[in-house]
Amino acid sequence: MRRIPWTHYAAPQTFYGLAGVWWPPLAGLALALALAGMWVGFMVAPTDAQQGEGYRIIFVHVPASWMSMIIYLAMAFWGVVCLVFRARLAGMLSQALAPTGALFAFLSLWTGALWGKPMWGAWWVWDARLTSELILFFLYIGFIALTSAIEDPRRADRAGALVAIVGAVNVPIIYFSVKWWNTLHQGASVSLTRAPSMAQTMLWGMLLMALACWAYTVAMVLYRTRSLILQRERHTDWVAQLPECQPGVRA
Amino acid sequence: MNALWSLLRRDVLLALRRPSEVLTVVFFFVVVAALFPLAVGPERTTLRMLAPGVLWVGALLASLLALNRLFEADHRDGTLEQMLLSGTPLTLLVVAKIAAHWVLCGLPLVLLVPLLGVLFDLSGDALGVLALSLLIGTPVLSCLGAIGAALTLGLRGGGVLLALLVLPLFVPVLVFGAGAVEALAAGLGSGAHLSVLMALLLLSGLFSPWACAQALRIALE
Amino acid sequence: MAQVNALGLQTRDLACARGGKTLFAGLNLSVVPGQSLHLQGDNGSGKTSLLRLLCGLSEPAAGELLWDGAPMALVRETYLREMLYLGHALALKEGLSALENLHFAAALMDQAWSIDAATAALRQMGLREREHLPLQVLSQGQKRRVALARLCLSPARLWLLDEPFVALDSAACTVLQGLMQAHVAQGGMVVFTSHQAVELSGGDNRSLRLGAP
Numbered sequence: 001m002r003r004i005p006w007t008h009y010a011a012p013q014t015f016y017g018l019a020g021v022w023w024p025p026l027a028g029l030a031l032a033l034a035l036a037g038m039w040v041g042f043m044v045a046p047t048d049a050q051q052g053e054g055y056r057i058i059f060v061h062v063p064a065s066w067m068s069m070i071i072y073l074a075m076a077f078w079g080v081v082c083l084v085f086r087a088r089l090a091g092m093l094s095q096a097l098a099p100t101g102a103l104f105a106f107l108s109l110w111t112g113a114l115w116g117k118p119m120w121g122a123w124w125v126w127d128a129r130l131t132s133e134l135i136l137f138f139l140y141i142g143f144i145a146l147t148s149a150i151e152d153p154r155r156a157d158r159a160g161a162l163v164a165i166v167g168a169v170n171v172p173i174i175y176f177s178v179k180w181w182n183t184l185h186q187g188a189s190v191s192l193t194r195a196p197s198m199a200q201t202m203l204w205g206m207l208l209m210a211l212a213c214w215a216y217t218v219a220m221v222l223y224r225t226r227s228l229i230l231q232r233e234r235h236t237d238w239v240a241q242l243p244e245c246q247p248g249v250r251a
Numbered sequence: 252m253n254a255l256w257s258l259l260r261r262d263v264l265l266a267l268r269r270p271s272e273v274l275t276v277v278f279f280f281v282v283v284a285a286l287f288p289l290a291v292g293p294e295r296t297t298l299r300m301l302a303p304g305v306l307w308v309g310a311l312l313a314s315l316l317a318l319n320r321l322f323e324a325d326h327r328d329g330t331l332e333q334m335l336l337s338g339t340p341l342t343l344l345v346v347a348k349i350a351a352h353w354v355l356c357g358l359p360l361v362l363l364v365p366l367l368g369v370l371f372d373l374s375g376d377a378l379g380v381l382a383l384s385l386l387i388g389t390p391v392l393s394c395l396g397a398i399g400a401a402l403t404l405g406l407r408g409g410g411v412l413l414a415l416l417v418l419p420l421f422v423p424v425l426v427f428g429a430g431a432v433e434a435l436a437a438g439l440g441s442g443a444h445l446s447v448l449m450a451l452l453l454l455s456g457l458f459s460p461w462a463c464a465q466a467l468r469i470a471l472e
Numbered sequence: 473m474a475q476v477n478a479l480g481l482q483t484r485d486l487a488c489a490r491g492g493k494t495l496f497a498g499l500n501l502s503v504v505p506g507q508s509l510h511l512q513g514d515n516g517s518g519k520t521s522l523l524r525l526l527c528g529l530s531e532p533a534a535g536e537l538l539w540d541g542a543p544m545a546l547v548r549e550t551y552l553r554e555m556l557y558l559g560h561a562l563a564l565k566e567g568l569s570a571l572e573n574l575h576f577a578a579a580l581m582d583q584a585w586s587i588d589a590a591t592a593a594l595r596q597m598g599l600r601e602r603e604h605l606p607l608q609v610l611s612q613g614q615k616r617r618v619a620l621a622r623l624c625l626s627p628a629r630l631w632l633l634d635e636p637f638v639a640l641d642s643a644a645c646t647v648l649q650g651l652m653q654a655h656v657a658q659g660g661m662v663v664f665t666s667h668q669a670v671e672l673s674g675g676d677n678r679s680l681r682l683g684a685p
Contacts, residue, residue: 253579253582254579254580254581254582257575257576257579257580258576258580261565261568261572261576264567264568264572265565265567265568268567268606269567327561328561328562328563328564328565328566329559329560329561329562329563329564330563330564330565332529332557332559332561332563333557333563333577333580334580335529336527336528336529336552336555336557337552337580337581337582338549338552338553338581338582339580339581339582471529472529472530472531
C-alpha cells in the first residue's frame, strides 16, 4: 500500500482546499438523510402499542445522544494527536468539534425531557443516562470555556486536548457512578432506556437520522475548521492570495 | 525525594506563617454547613438525611476555593519556573503540591466533620463513615482539582473556570462519598462505597500528577 | 571543570515566534566554556524569549539547541543540572527568610547545602544580619542580592541571567560583575541580558544585538 503523505494532508493549506470541496455536498447529504429519516420516523413507522405517538421523539433523542458521545471521543482522539504529534490541525479539529457536540448533548437533554413529560409526567427524571448526558454537556461547556479563555492558540489547543482526554477517561467512571447512584435511590424507578421494542422501520428511521447527524457533524467541522485556519494563518502568503480574501470580494 | 519533602515542608511552613488562607477555607466550610439548616428548617430527621450530601458538597466547594491558589503564587514569583528547570521530575513535585493542598485544606475538613455532624444530629456510626469517606475522598478532590488548577493557571476568570472544568470530574467522588453514609443508613453497609472510593484514590493518585505536570508545561510554554 | 566534549551551548537556525509575530529566525550562536554573551536589543526584540528558549521553558518555532555537541532532547537531564536560570521574577518566597529560600533552592536542585556556605554567599552579596528575616521586610535590591547569592552556591557551568543588574546599587553591581568574570575565568559560561552597558574584563566577552538592525 502506498504510504499516505500524512504531513501533506495535515498542513492547513491542503486541508483548507479539501474541506472547501467536501463540506457543501456533505451538508446536502445531511439534509437529504434527515428528511428521509424524519419521514420514516414520523410518517412510516407504526404507532407504538404502549407509548402512542409521543415515542417518536426518540428518532431525534437517540441519534443526538450517540453523536454527543462519539464527538467527545473524537475530540479526545484529536487531542491525543495534537499532544503527541504536535499537529496544529488536530487541535483545530478538536475545537471545531466541540460546539456541535455540545449542541447534540443539549438536544439530547431537551428531547429527553420532552419524551419524559407525556410518558411519566415529569419534565426531568434523574435517570442514569440523562444525568450522565447532563454531565457530558458540562464537560463540553468546560472545554469551550477553557479554550475561549486562552488567548494563545497553541496553548488553547493543547490545554483543550488535555481536558478532552481527561474527560474521556472519566466519562465511563462518571457513568458507572451515576448508574450506581440511580439504583441506590429507588425513587427514580422510571427509565428512559426502556425504549419500545424495535420494529424494523423504527430501526431504519434511527439509522437514517444517525447518518444524517454524522454527515451534518462532518460538514460543520470542515466548515468551522476552515474558519479557524483562516483566523490562525491570516499572516501567511497563501491566505492573502485566496480569492475570498481579496479586497472588494464579499465573503 | 529530597526535593519532594522540601517542597511539601515549604508549602506547609508558608501556610502556617500566614494562617489566614487556610482558616478562611475552613470557616467557609463551617458557614456553608451552618447555612443549610437555616434554609431547610431545624427538623431533625430532615437534617440527618441531608447531612452527608450537604457536608460533602461543602467540602467540595471549600476544596475548590483553595485549589485556585495551588500554583498561582509560585507562578507569580517565578518559583514554578525554577521547579520546571530543577531536573527533578515535575510529576514528583506536583505530588508534593497536591499533598500540601490536602494537608492544608482536606485534612482540616476531615477533622472538623465530627463537630459539624453534631449540627445535623448525625449518629456516631454515620459520623464515623462520613469522616472516613472524606478522609479517602478529599485527596481525590485535591488530585483531580490540581489538573484544573494547572490548566487555568494565569487565566482571567480562573476560579469560576476551574470550578466548571473540575466539578463534573468530582461527581463520582461525591456520589460514592455521600452514598457511603446513606448506604449505612439504609442498612446496606458502607463497605462497597468506601472500596470504590479507595479505588478512585489509587487511580487518581497514579494518573493525576502526570496529567497535572503536562498541564503545567502547557500553561507555562 | 575540564570536560571531554565541552562544546558548551550552541543553537542552529533557532527561530522564535510570540503572538503570531516572528521575533527572530535562523539564529546560530555558540557559547563555549570561558565565554560570556551579552544579549542586547530594544524592548520587545526577543531577549527574554531567547533566554527562555535557551533554558528550555519554551519550544522554538524552528531550529534546535545543542549542549556539549548533543541535541538538547537527549541530554536534557544533564543540561538542567548544569544550568542555572535567573529570570525577571526573583523565584523567592516572601514568607521565607533568605537562608530558607536558598536552602529550598538547593534542595530542589538536589545540591549539597551548608548554612555556613550560604551565609558566606549572602555576606559576599552584601547582605548582613538579615539572613533570618522574612523576605518581605527586605528592599527590592536586597531581595535581588539574595536571588543572586544562588550564583555563589551553584555548581552550574552555564548561567542564564535575565536583567540581573536591575535594582542593584553600584556596589552590588560591581560584586555581580566580579562573580560573572570569575565564573568565566574558571571555564564557566554566562549568557545575560541587560539594558545597561556592562563591561566584563578578562575572558572572551561577546555581545549579540537582537531586533531590526
